[in-house]
Amino acid sequence: MASSQSSTETDWVSRFADDVIAESERRAPGKPVVVASGLSPSGPIHLGNLREVMTPHLVADEIRRRGYTVRHLISWDDYDRYRKVPNGVEGVDDSWQEHIGKPLTSVPAPAGSAYPNWAEHFKAAMTRALDELGVEYDGISQTQQYLAGTYREQILHAMRHRADIDAVLDRYRTKKDGAAGGKKPQQKKVDEAELEAAEGSGAASEDDGSSNAAGYFPYKPYCGNCEKDLTVVTSYDDDSTELNYTCSACGFAETVRLSEFNRGKLVWKVDWPMRWAYEGVIFEPSGVDHSSPGSSFVVGGQIVREVFDGVQPIGPMYAFVGISGMAKMSSSKGGVPTPADALKIMEAPLLRWLYARRKPNQSFKIAFDQEIQRLYDEWDSLARKVADGTVLPADAAAYARAIGTAAGELPSTPRPLPYRTLASVADITAGAEDQTLRILSELDPENPLTSLDEARPRLDRAESWISTQVPAEARTVVRQEPDKELLGSLDDKGRESLRLLLDGLETHWSLDGLTTLVYGVPKVLEGLEPDARPTPELKVAQRSFFALLYRLLVSRDTGPRLPTLLLAVGADRVRTLLGG
Ligand SMILES: [Zn+2]
Incomplete structure (x- = not known):
């Protein structure tokens, strides 16, 4: 850490900012600092996944405050396959099943949506939230990147080095069970369990590609007929870049040249490290369940170094964010x-x-x-x-x-x-x-x-x-009419407590005033000064006085804080309900 910055190391954000600036200056002096997040618009983007964005955002923001230029990339993984139809999404029914296997941008949006496709529909809600949160970022649509041929050199390179990639992946294949594959934590964890139930085998190899008789290929075309990714590469020629595939969904077969063909993508475990190298990412966190051997972050670290001649980002694992109630x-x-x-x-x-x-x-x-x-x-x-x-x-x-x-x-x-x-x-x-x-x-x-x-x-x-x-x-429902039965059953002390309260209303009509009043009535009733220190007996008396007020005002034993409740009910209605 530079000594000039030690005074700013007040929290975790500052410490990461120090590390990220130092690493960026070492790797790309004078260039903007690049941090990254990835989001999959495969359905409503869960609040828990906001940590994927907020962690690099806070670090990027600290770096900007120190006067550096920062690019916070949010990769919209909208060229990922549509894995499953999420439950309970308005405007979506079982007929969306037929789109499973297509890119998220080729799936129709929920009925009634203002957006052209599934991915855009769910991206839009997230984009609005990020704007409201003040998150400044460069959004990158992976559909656009792939379809524009942006990664052509990287794809050809990965295909030339498919044996190297296969060898890296092979180090982990026996340990595969513990590795959840993707880096989108909550979402993917759920996805994979449901995925296996829904689709049986076949999808399990989706993250790293599969070997077949023709060998191992880290690239998968989307079918030219049905648009699904249930394709099998049957041959590839490095010199001509000619690739043959057949579709196991519709039987379509085609010969394409990767030197000009764009409708396909690298498998996830290769795609992610490729983009680290391509964008020069210095900082990108991922979910804590992906620190296991064989996870995409660990494997990606080897692939980026051994295949793409790049460096793995500083990548803290972030813990789960839950929701209560x-x-x-x-x-x-x-x-x-x-x-x-x-x-x-x-x-x-x-x-x-x-x-x-x-x-x-x-x-x-x-x-x-x-x-x-x-x-x-x-x-x-x-x-x-x-x-x-x-x-x-x-x-x-x-x-x-x-x-x-x-x-x-x-x-x-x-x-x-x-x-x-x-x-x-x-x-x-x-x-x-x-x-x-x-x-x-x-x-x-x-x-x-x-x-x-x-x-x-x-x-x-x-x-x-x-x-x-x-x-x-x-919810609180204020009584319309006084509870005559309860009022009639009160003893002298009960009636006196209500009288003391009603007598004080006019002079105590404010939040502070009513607070003093409601705590003070039981004291006066016990012959104590209004500012006397509470004793255990007094606390019991206060509790039963408060319960009486709640029953008379809202027919329950508890409710909003009494001073607020009294103000809300209004002095006239309080008088009516307390029998004044
Ligand atoms: Zn097909």
């Missing part, structure tokens, strides 16, 4: 949460922060359940520490990486009211704007909110979370 109701995409789904319930900086604050080898979960409220509390507390200067250096670095990029700050909420408060208000008002503004402006009467725009976009995210992720039975 994605509600069924929002699974219009077959229960697969996408980055777009996450951005509906949380702001882009928060999502960036989840990736920035954890080292790639640490797994974490993205909360779609109640946990999102605690996460937002933590985020707000971090922002306060940044503002008052008490933040630790690593936390400050993660915060800075979350709120913006080298290009500038991302959009933020001018008045970031607590997410849990916004969620409670959205819960109670069901999104009614006038009521929402009334409640939010009463939270802090000294400095009232004057327009909902001040609370946006966070307010919109909280409303979306309530309406798409919180099940109906967990």
